């Protein structure tokens with residue numbers, strides 16, 4: 182390690198006084214102007230992680246669905262997954278160390294994780310379209326090179342594309358070719374082959390309007406379009422040519438406000454979808470003839486995909502176990518439908534993709550989706566080998582199902598949730614099953630629900646158990662929630678401190694919107710009183 186060079190470069194990346202950041206569920210996120218030193222330091226950390234794992238590590242510069250002025254950074258581990266939890270702590274420690282302690286903190290981490298400093302390091306970098314991203318990714322590159330690491334800068338990429346690149350590079354290209362063209366070709370080939378097997382693929386099923394949140398998704402989907410145009414024609418809206426990133430558009434806006442984004446021309450019954458700012462989340466929606474807006478969120482996506490996979494598995498007659506992973510935010514109706522109608526086991530984990538991903542790895546076929554539209558399907562190596570073998574050996578109906586599954590494996594991004602990949606899977610499933618978006622929507626009816634935020638002095642006074650469904654602290658809060666829930670029919674409510682914002686989230690569902698609203702409001706009041714609410718008391722009425 183050339184400590185003189187490190188000291189010289191670090192001088193350009195002074196930490197703003199008093200700034201403390203946490204490597205949360207989605208890495209570091211804050212106003213872009215405060216992130217230069219964090220980027221440089223994450224470049225340093227990526228080198229250590231690469232040396233330790235003897236693998237290529239990814240660094241993505243993005244703040245996903247946050248406002249355009251924000252930015253953020255996260256590291257991608259060797260198999261394209263989120264950074265290991267023990268390293269999240271090192272990241273936090275390094276990001277918050279005072280400038281004069283940077284060297285010693287770096288040495289401490291190297292010692293703790295037993296890094297061989299002579300090992301080569303390789304880091305790949307991607308960034309979203311935020312105005313601040315280019316400069317910030319240069320700071321990451323500076324951090325990598327000052328420690329002697331090699332860099333490949335992919336420039337503009339969606340977050341899932343960077344995860345894909347890392348996975349490809351660490352599996353010697355077995356998973357795919359580590360270029361955007363390789364990504365486009367792999368997914369498009371699987372999609373075109375899959376939809377080629379559809380009986381019913383009338384014109385109606387082949388057109389889709391996509392709100393790209395004025396983000397990177399527009400650029401990348403635009404590049405990819407020609408590769409799959411024989412199977413689907415997509416029309417892009419909020420493509421970044423005019424509007425602001427995530428501003429009144431994108432998956433997060435649509436899911437939170439339960440209304441269409443601005444900037445999209447929706448005719449009744451037309452199938453539309455929205456990506457978020459870094460294209461790792463997707464939700465679908467349509468407007469019916471009466472002008473009512475219908476949202477098909479991550480739960481509806483999980484249901485559609487699980488039913489499809491279950492049918493294929495039954496068709497090939499192999500005992501592959503399917504598991505579906507959700508969080509406490511999953512609508513109760515979706516969980517019931519999955520368990521009682523699709524007949525697949527459903528598991529609940531804590532919020533945050535890494536928890537769902539980890540659980541989904543336990544199954545031959547692990548389907549995971551957060552209600553907000555972040556998710557994918559993972560296939561175990563054993564399941565993949567078995568399916569590939571059956572696709573070759575079997576004949577007739579069974580072989581057709583096995584071949585479909587083979588393409589489905591290629592179409593899903595196995596590294597992380599991916600809006601483009603999920604969109605193509607959904608389009609293929611709808612075409613293969615001859616389903617309209619209305620028929621898909623009608624599989625089950627969402628229970629009315631409401632999410633609220635409460636400001637408290639210190640959100641860590643709330644701690645939870647049972648996949649965040651029960652509050653164990655502060656005393657009395659869970660009892661209060663239980664009493665409130667009893668007042669309503671088909672009701673459920675829980676609270677948890679957010680991992681990405683300085684607030685407590687409240688979720689409630691019940692048999693009517695009025696009841697869900699009023700339960701959420703009453704629970705918010707309980708949080709406000711028992712967990713140290715600050716500012717204005719929660720208000721009723723929505």
Ligand SMILES: CC(=O)N[C@H]1[C@@H](OP(=O)(O)O)O[C@H](CO)[C@@H](O)[C@@H]1O
Nearest residue numbers: 206207533534551553679680681682
């Ligand atoms: C209720 C909700 O949607 N929570 C989101 C949000 O986490 P919070 O910890 O709830 O702030 O951001 C996470 C990262 O993007 C995402 O994984 C998660 O689903």
Ligand SMILES: [Mg+2]
Nearest residue numbers: 245457459461
């Ligand atoms: Mg995102």
